[in-house]
Amino acid sequence: xxxxxxxxxxxxxxxxxxxxxxxxxxxxxxxxxxxxxxxxxxxxxxxxxxxxxxxxxxxxxxxxxxxxxxxxxxxxxxxxxxxxxxxxxxxxxxxxxxxxxxxxxxxxxxxxxxxxxxxxxxxxxxxxxxxxxxxxxxxxxxxxxxxxxxxxxxxxxxxxxxxxxxxxxxxxxxxxxxxxxxxxxxxxxxxxxxxxxxxxxxxxxxxxxxxxxxxxxxxxxxxxxxxxxxxxxxxx
Numbered sequence: 001x002x003x004x005x006x007x008x009x010x011x012x013x014x015x016x017x018x019x020x021x022x023x024x025x026x027x028x029x030x031x032x033x034x035x036x037x038x039x040x041x042x043x044x045x046x047x048x049x050x051x052x053x054x055x056x057x058x059x060x061x062x063x064x065x066x067x068x069x070x071x072x073x074x075x076x077x078x079x080x081x082x083x084x085x086x087x088x089x090x091x092x093x094x095x096x097x098x099x100x101x102x103x104x105x106x107x108x109x110x111x112x113x114x115x116x117x118x119x120x121x122x123x124x125x126x127x128x129x130x131x132x133x134x135x136x137x138x139x140x141x142x143x144x145x146x147x148x149x150x151x152x153x154x155x156x157x158x159x160x161x162x163x164x165x166x167x168x169x170x171x172x173x174x175x176x177x178x179x180x181x182x183x184x185x186x187x188x189x190x191x192x193x194x195x196x197x198x199x200x201x202x203x204x205x206x207x208x209x210x211x212x213x214x215x216x217x218x219x220x221x222x223x224x225x226x227x228x229x230x231x232x233x234x235x236x
Contacts, residue, residue, distance in 0.1 A: 002232050003225060006110035006196055011076040013085055013217070014068040016103040017208075020096035023064050024048045030062055033091045037084050060088065067092050077108070077221060082214050089213040098208040105201025106220050117192040120168035121148040124194055127232055129166070146170075153231060159204055162223075164231060165197040196232075198224050 023030070031051050035041050041055035053060040059070040069088055071081060092098060114120040125132065129151050136142055150167040170192045200220055 001225065001229055003110055003196065003228060006112045006194075008074050008076055009072065009109045009111045009195075011071045011081075011109075012068060012107045013071075013213075014066060014103075014105050014107075015089070015092065015098075015101055016066045017096070017098055017101050019064050020098065021064070022095065022097045023062065026095045027051055027062075030091060030095045033095065034060055034062075034088060037087045037091070062092065062096075067096075077217070082217050085217060086212070086214040089211075093208050093211075101202075101206035101208050101211065103201055103203055104206055104211065104216065105199065106217060107197065107199040108220075108224070110196040110198075111193045113191060113193045114168075115192065116145065117148070117168055117170040118145040120170075120192045120194045121146075124149050124151075124166060124168050127166070129232070160202050161200065163197075163199040164228070165199075166195065166232070167197075168192070168194050196228075198228075200224075 027046065027048060031043060031046065031053060034053055038053070038055055038058055038060065041053045041058065041060070043051065044054045045052040049064045051060075051062045053062075057071060057073045057076070059068075061068045061070075069085060075081065112120075112123070114123065130149055132149075133142075140147075148168050151165065153164040155162045170190060172188050172190050200223065202216075
């Protein structure tokens with residue numbers, strides 16, 4: 001399976017719903033309940049219609065029309081995290097008085113690092129997912145390091161959707177160091193990687209009272225692992 005050579009980088013789980021005006025009166029209660037689910041989480045922003053809580057590897061946004069949990073790290077989909085996502089949804093359902101959800105979605109990003117973006121692109125080219133020109137086009141060199149693909153697959157009907165994206169990228173991290181010990185107080189660290197990004201969701205009316213977040217997340221994972229090799233098969 002292609003995912004076995006990648007690492008889970010991040011997960012975003014989001015709910016969308018009609019205006020939940022209850023947030024104006026229950027913002028403090030919601031934040032307090034969430035802080036018992038997620039250890040060491042602290043309030044970054046608090047207003048009547050939005051609360052942002054952050055902790056190590058987690059950010060939780062509760063707003064009047066949508067709420068989101070963003071997780072980072074390889075353990076973002078382990079059983080402990082799934083249980084916390086389930087309990088978080090139950091807090092939102094109760095204290096935002098959610099009867100109907102307009103959209104439920106989860107997006108996971110898997111990464112594989114390479115020494116250079118050229119090598120990451122070469123890996124993507126080797127999957128033979130798109131036709132590449134055999135001669136120079138648009139007055140651009142054919143051997144440039146940044147030549148690359150960004151592949152999107154979208155599957156959608158009236159009740160659900162799934163979007164699979166693959167791309168190579170070079171990202172730059174700026175690291176601040178103590179100038180007392182190091183002459184250069186800022187350093188830039190470059191990383192090159194190939195990304196598999198899977199976004200899947202439910203559309204239309206979802207009965208919040210019957211929705212089980214833990215079961216849905218496990219189903220999401222099952223569908224991804226069951227079907228991804230039907231779309232991406234490396235040509236040997």
